[in-house]
Amino acid sequence: MTRALTFAYPGNLQLKTGGYGYDRRVIDGLRALGWQVDLLALGEGFPAPDESVLSAAQQALSARPDGSLLLIDGLAYGVLDDWAEREGKRLTIAALCHHPLALETGLAPEMQAQFRRSERRALAFAHSVIVTSPMTARELSAHFDVAPGRITVALPGTDRVAATRAENAVAQILSIGTLSQRKGHDVLIAALKGVEDLEWQATVIGARDLDPATAAALERQIAALGLQARIDLAGAVEDPAPALARADLFALASRFEGYGMVFAEALAHGLPIIACHAGAVPEVVPPEAGILVPVDDVTAFSAALRTLLSDPAERQRRADAARAAGAELPGWDDTAAIISKLLDGMARDGVA
Structure with missing residues (x-):
């Protein structure tokens, strides 16, 4: 039986940021574990896309067949609350939350409040929520109404490097x-x-x-x-x-x-x-x-x-x-194994 997954992401997956780096390594790790991972680009501008981008992203996600397993990056998922309410029963959704959108520095109070409302609502329709730290798990449980049993912590992996010592005069x-x-x-x-x-x-x-x-x-x-x-x-x-x-x-x-x-x-x-x-x-x-x-x-x-x-x-x-x-830090194979185990369970459960 094919283990198939759609990974939906906003923006440019190749950007050199920690969040996108995590996404790339998880995709590679899942493929190495036998998953067929189909990539779905949701467009630019998230988490504040214009209406045309948001509409196109929703249409692309809704085109997935009944029972499809989706893993959606939280930079987009947090503002897809209307879509999640419509499709959460038909599709099996895992949300990947690097950190809550409302906690980004420099947001105007009204934007912060809007992100908090939309992300809380969107997360309510996800089958499971993947986070990258225990701190984020606690934040989602305390302030976003996500039950601890729906949260899986998958720490980012770290590559092993040879022990070296820099010798700099300055x-x-x-x-x-x-x-x-x-x-x-x-x-x-x-x-x-x-x-x-x-x-x-x-x-x-x-x-x-x-x-x-x-x-x-x-x-x-x-x-x-x-x-x-x-x-x-x-x-x-x-x-x-x-x-x-x-x-x-x-x-x-x-x-x-x-x-x-x-x-x-x-x-x-x-x-x-x-x-x-x-x-x-x-x-x-x-x-x-x-x-x-x-x-x-x-x-x-x-x-x-x-x-x-x-x-x-x-x-x-x-x-x-x-x-x-x-x-002592986990490797990327550990990260992928945790997420793969969760996705296997979601696939067995089928549509929520």
Whole structure:
């Protein structure tokens, strides 16, 4: 019997973001486990598409035959509540929630409230909900009326890497994350100004074109602080592994993370981490491997940078702890196996 699944996604599946990276690895993993995964593109602009895109996406999803098994990325599913109510009895739907739409940084209050209403309603019609962290599972249970028994946690996998140690005369600070408000690069840049007296170079890897206004504001901030020679906004890269291998420490001031795959990757590379108590970050970064500070606290972030930049022994101690923690992280085969088991059960259950 063929194990068939439609994976529906918004936007460009090849974008170098954590969410799309998770999607790609799960698709590959399910195919390796024998699933026939048909890809269905839902169009651009989600989670706030125009009416024509939304209508076309609904029509494409509704064209699936009765009893079809669908896995729908939450960036789109959270605003497909009307469609989900119409089709939730006919189709077997799993929603993949990287993090609730309403928790994105920078939303106007009315948009935040709208996303919260639509996602809560959409999730009510999903057979199962897949999340990428226990924190998101708790959030959905507490605030989105999703019963714990309908939620499956499938942590992102992390690739194993060879143990290496960067040998840099000047400390190399690495940050990875789309140039968006949520990633807090403005906090990192301001904090770096506070340690300008120390020797360091910083590289920020992340797409510029998903939030051009924020990308432009970061460039202006760097120029205003006179740090153009020391901070490189490198844009998106095909593979961040070489940059991780060259770095001495990882710093990202995210205001929220549904999981934070880049933190897991930093651990796997043995990098000490500076980050914020935000979303699932404390679940990913052990206290012995990193320093976590309050969200938007530039002074505390700068002090953490100073600690690791000025004390090589402390930096190495945390690097060793990071390496040990990284070795315990699940692989992508584990992630795919968890989701495959859930989908097998859904396929046996049939239409809800």
